[in-house]
Amino acid sequence: MAGGSGGPFIISATAQALLNVLVFGHDAATAVAAPRLHHQWVPPALMVEAGIGAGARNALRRIGHRSIEVTEMGAVQLIRRAGDGWLDGAADPRKGGQAVGW
Numbered sequence: 001m002a003g004g005s006g007g008p009f010i011i012s013a014t015a016q017a018l019l020n021v022l023v024f025g026h027d028a029a030t031a032v033a034a035p036r037l038h039h040q041w042v043p044p045a046l047m048v049e050a051g052i053g054a055g056a057r058n059a060l061r062r063i064g065h066r067s068i069e070v071t072e073m074g075a076v077q078l079i080r081r082a083g084d085g086w087l088d089g090a091a092d093p094r095k096g097g098q099a100v101g102w
Contacts, residue, residue: 001078001079001080002014002017002018002076002077002078002079003076003077004017004074004075004076004077004092005074005075005095006073006074006075007074008038008040009036009038009073009074010074012036012037012038012039012073012074013036013038013073013074013075013076014074014076016034016036016037017031017032017034017076017078018031018078020032020034021078021080027080027082027088027090028078028079028080028088028089028090029088029090031078031090032076032077032078032090032091032092032093033090033092033093034051035048035049035050035051035052036048036049036052036073036074037049037052037067038073038074039065043068044066045065045066045067045068046060046065046066046067046068047067047068047069047070047073048067048068048069048070049069049070049071049072049073050069050071072094074092074094075091075092075094075095075097076092077089077090077091077092077097078090
């Protein structure tokens with residue numbers, strides 16, 4: 001389960017965190033902290049966080065994307081059931097929160 005805050009970044013930030021868990025097998029904290037990218041109609045540019053590497057940026061530029069770096073985009077809270085049945089939760093470090101378990 002995941003949710004987010006951050007206006008226009010909510011959907012892309014939440015989707016990227018979920019993909020990090022479901023497709024790439026990351027734990028909750030790694031999935032939520034990973035760098036993100038976002039595109040919307042205005043401005044006509046791909047917004048990328050600092051952690052998106054130069055190789056990825058160059059590849060995106062070669063296929064026509066203009067990118068601009070932003071400090072952060074959105075905040076996601078996520079909880080997943082780990083392989084052993086335990087719950088694994090994380091709060092986005094971009095917002096300074098933390099997950100609390102029992």
